[in-house]
Amino acid sequence: MTGPTLGDGSPTHGPPADPSTPWPRRVYEQPSTELARALLGARLVRHDGAGRTAGIVVETEAYGGPDDRASHARAGRTRRTAPMFGAAGHAYVYLIYGVHSCLNVVSDGPDRAGAVLIRAIEPVDGLALMRTRRGAAPGADMRLAAGPARLCQALAVDRALDGHDLTAADRLWIADADPVTAARIADAGIVTGPRVGVAYAGDWASRPWRFGVRGHPSLSRPFPVEP
DNA sequence: ATAGGGATTCTC
DNA sequence: AGAATCCCTATT
Numbered sequence: 001m002t003g004p005t006l007g008d009g010s011p012t013h014g015p016p017a018d019p020s021t022p023w024p025r026r027v028y029e030q031p032s033t034e035l036a037r038a039l040l041g042a043r044l045v046r047h048d049g050a051g052r053t054a055g056i057v058v059e060t061e062a063y064g065g066p067d068d069r070a071s072h073a074r075a076g077r078t079r080r081t082a083p084m085f086g087a088a089g090h091a092y093v094y095l096i097y098g099v100h101s102c103l104n105v106v107s108d109g110p111d112r113a114g115a116v117l118i119r120a121i122e123p124v125d126g127l128a129l130m131r132t133r134r135g136a137a138p139g140a141d142m143r144l145a146a147g148p149a150r151l152c153q154a155l156a157v158d159r160a161l162d163g164h165d166l167t168a169a170d171r172l173w174i175a176d177a178d179p180v181t182a183a184r185i186a187d188a189g190i191v192t193g194p195r196v197g198v199a200y201a202g203d204w205a206s207r208p209w210r211f212g213v214r215g216h217p218s219l220s221r222p223f224p225v226e227p
Numbered sequence: 228a229t230a231g232g233g234a235t236t237c238t239c
Numbered sequence: 240a241g242a243a244t245c246c247c248t249a250t251t
Contacts, residue, residue: 061246063246070246072235075236078235079235080234080235094234094235095232095234096234097245098231098232098245099231099233100248102247104246119246148247150247195246196246196247197245197246197247
C-alpha cells in the first residue's frame with residue numbers, strides 16, 4: 001500500500017503515488033483517528049523563500065471535538081480553535097508555552113471538529129536548511145524534527161500558516177512519499193499509545209490515540225511497551 | 228528537575 | 240480585571 005486510505009482500506013486517490021501532488025480534500029475528510037494513521041509515511045513539504053524542506057511523517061496524534069477532554073476543541077469554537085471546526089485539509093497552528101509552534105491537520109467534516117497533531121518527521125529534503133534553522137550540527141539528522149515544535153522549527157512553520165489550505169502545492173502541503181519510502185514505512189508497522197502531555201484529560205488521557213512508525217529513529221520519544 | 232515565554236481560557 | 244493553564248524544548 002503506497003497511499004492514504006479510507007476507512008475500508010481503499011485508496012483515496014488513484015495510483016501512481018505522486019510525491020509532488022498535494023492530497024485532495026477528501027483524504028482529510030475522515031475521523032482524526034483514521035487520518036492520524038493515514039498520515040504515517042506521507043511526505044510533508046514546506047516551500048518558502050529560503051528553499052524547500054520536506055520530511056516523512058512518522059508520528060501523529062488524533063484529537064477530537066468538544067467531547068474530547070484532551071483536545072483544544074473541548075472549550076468549543078473559539079478564535080484560536082476555529083480551524084478545528086472548519087473544513088478538513090487546512091492547517092491548525094498554535095503557539096504553546098509562549099515559545100513553540102505546533103502543526104495540526106484538520107480532519108473530519110463540517111459537522112464535526114477534529115485534527116491530527118504532527119509530532120515527528122524523518123527529514124528527507126533540505127537537510128542543510130533544517131540544520132541551520134535548528135542550530136544543529138550534522139550527525140544527528142534523524143533527530144532534527146523529532147518533536148512537534150522541533151519539526152515546526154526545521155520547516156519554518158508558525159502561526160502565519162494557521163488556517164492554510166493544504167490541498168494546493170503552495171508553501172505547505174502533504175503528498176504521497178516515493179514508493180520505496182512508502183514501502184519501507186509500511187513494512188515497519190504501526191505502534192500506538194496514549195497521547196503525550198494530556199494527563200489532565202481524565203479517561204481520555206489513556207485512549208491510544210498516538211500513532212508511530214515502529215522503531216523509527218525520528219520518533220519524539222519511545223512508545224510504552226504494548227502488552 | 229526546572230526555566231523559558233506569551234497567548235488563551237478560566238474565574239471572579 | 241487578574242490568575243491559571245498549556246498537545247514543549249533545552250539545559251542544569
